[in-house]
Amino acid sequence: MNRLNGKNEEDRRIYERSARLLLLLALRDIAPGAKARFDHSIGRGIYLNVSGVSLTASLVRRIEARMHELSRANLPIVQSRWTREQAVEYFRAQGQEDTVRLLTYRPFDYFDVYTCDGLSEYFYGGMVESTGEIESFALRFYYPGMVLLLPDEDLSGPPAPFVERPKLMRAYVEANACSKILQCENAADLNDIIAKGEARTFIRVSEAMQERAVAQIAERIVANGARVVFVAGPSSSGKTTFANRLSVQLRVSGKRPLAISLDNYYKNREDIPLGADGKPDLECLESIDVPLFNDQLVELLAGREVELPLYSFKTKRRLEQGVRLRVDGDQVLVVEGIHGLNSALSEEIPSELKYRVYVSALTQLNLDGHNRIRTTDVRLLRRMVRDARTRHTDVTATMAMWDSVRAGEEKYIFPYQEKADVMFNSSLLYEIAVLKKYAYPMLKSIPQDSPYYTRSRRLVKFLNYFKNCGDESEIPPTSILREFIGGCTFYDE
Numbered sequence: 001m002n003r004l005n006g007k008n009e010e011d012r013r014i015y016e017r018s019a020r021l022l023l024l025l026a027l028r029d030i031a032p033g034a035k036a037r038f039d040h041s042i043g044r045g046i047y048l049n050v051s052g053v054s055l056t057a058s059l060v061r062r063i064e065a066r067m068h069e070l071s072r073a074n075l076p077i078v079q080s081r082w083t084r085e086q087a088v089e090y091f092r093a094q095g096q097e098d099t100v101r102l103l104t105y106r107p108f109d110y111f112d113v114y115t116c117d118g119l120s121e122y123f124y125g126g127m128v129e130s131t132g133e134i135e136s137f138a139l140r141f142y143y144p145g146m147v148l149l150l151p152d153e154d155l156s157g158p159p160a161p162f163v164e165r166p167k168l169m170r171a172y173v174e175a176n177a178c179s180k181i182l183q184c185e186n187a188a189d190l191n192d193i194i195a196k197g198e199a200r201t202f203i204r205v206s207e208a209m210q211e212r213a214v215a216q217i218a219e220r221i222v223a224n225g226a227r228v229v230f231v232a233g234p235s236s237s238g239k240t241t242f243a244n245r246l247s248v249q250l251r252v253s254g255k256r257p258l259a260i261s262l263d264n265y266y267k268n269r270e271d272i273p274l275g276a277d278g279k280p281d282l283e284c285l286e287s288i289d290v291p292l293f294n295d296q297l298v299e300l301l302a303g304r305e306v307e308l309p310l311y312s313f314k315t316k317r318r319l320e321q322g323v324r325l326r327v328d329g330d331q332v333l334v335v336e337g338i339h340g341l342n343s344a345l346s347e348e349i350p351s352e353l354k355y356r357v358y359v360s361a362l363t364q365l366n367l368d369g370h371n372r373i374r375t376t377d378v379r380l381l382r383r384m385v386r387d388a389r390t391r392h393t394d395v396t397a398t399m400a401m402w403d404s405v406r407a408g409e410e411k412y413i414f415p416y417q418e419k420a421d422v423m424f425n426s427s428l429l430y431e432i433a434v435l436k437k438y439a440y441p442m443l444k445s446i447p448q449d450s451p452y453y454t455r456s457r458r459l460v461k462f463l464n465y466f467k468n469c470g471d472e473s474e475i476p477p478t479s480i481l482r483e484f485i486g487g488c489t490f491y492d493e
Helices: 009-030 057-073 084-093 097-105 166-181 187-195 199-224 239-252 290-301 375-390 395-412 414-419 431-444 453-463
Strands: 035-042 045-051 078-083 110-116 119-122 138-142 145-149 228-232 256-261 306-308 323-325 331-336 354-360 366-368 422-425
Touching: 009 035, 009 045, 009 057, 009 110, 009 119, 009 145, 009 453, 035 145, 035 166, 035 366, 057 138, 078 084, 084 097, 084 110, 084 119, 097 187, 097 366, 166 414, 166 422, 187 199, 187 366, 187 431, 199 239, 199 354, 199 422, 228 239, 239 256, 239 331, 239 354, 290 306, 290 331, 354 414, 375 395, 375 431, 375 453, 395 414, 395 453, 431 453
Parallel strands: 228 331, 228 354, 256 331, 354 422
Antiparallel strands: 035 045, 045 145, 078 110, 110 119, 138 145, 306 323
């Protein structure tokens, strides 16, 4: 068992898992026969669908009240080890066939199951020891489902307020629709596809669907008459490859795109503001020479020649000589950078000339109905694999940076995502089965005395649910995934 002893990411995950069990207990008591599926994050909450009952605001309030009663009762949460046969028999009797199928693929004959008040559930990761440790939470009705709200950072603080994200919600709905079309909604579905030898066809169709989405965005940009396209997104979302693919599709639509990287507008290192840790904050908007960027965009759109800066990450300074550039009336500027959705970055440019794209890896798969796959985990796997390949960075070094990266995303990227004109989902349904081959040995190499062992153990356990994809030859050289595993046609490798 685990006791919460800090404000770190792993503690918050333990708290979330335990709150999910508390919700399932309350749902059993208030709406017997109802089935919950924890789908995805939205704002600071977790959205879930409930079948077998018609949800109303009143019913959600009753479920929340029962959760508080169960918390005050301080019921023990008991961990026990079940055999595969025990687990399959129990979860089949509960009607949880997705869990049954999931367990059949896990390469072990035993499972750690958590039981509270007669309800047993399977979660991949530790739990608190009693319901009394889960004190702060809230439920909100959000048609057609509901949202579980938990504390933001301080686990002893109040639950975070609910913030509606209609564009993000729509992107998740579209992602789920794609999963249904491809008949792949959970880990067992993907494993079945691989086991049947259908992975190659599945990869082709998945990539084709994503390419169609890129083409549709290009068509919207042309129809909109935009002259500047901003591409933004969190770390390892695949925004660089997306920007390159978008440029290809813009050419197909008769435009001549020109790429501009915000990285070249970094200030010299001594001029970059310091973060709370005393180190230069490369994530903040103030690290970018915003006035110069605006001035040059205005000049370019007016048809005048400018000298774009070039920045050296080796010397951490701007080079003395940049690149001279002029754009014609049929050309579109494609600007990639994390601040692309922040209006302060391009306030001198009329809004009708701008088009904003938010790129994120919105994972469509669940492990089963009660165990969701976090987008953050998939992005971390992507980054681990890429860093090891291109930067010769040890997996622990990537993990050491990850919390800082995530903090920057929360501050500088996620608050602006709803400003996007369109959201692009870079996640591929098959990618975890590919990333496993590269990430698994890295994670297994982390020793028990490492501060990152808990995280690595959780990710190893997560990857154990997936079969290796095997043949990667069908992954096209323009695939988002190639940015991370190698073989991408857009990069010199």
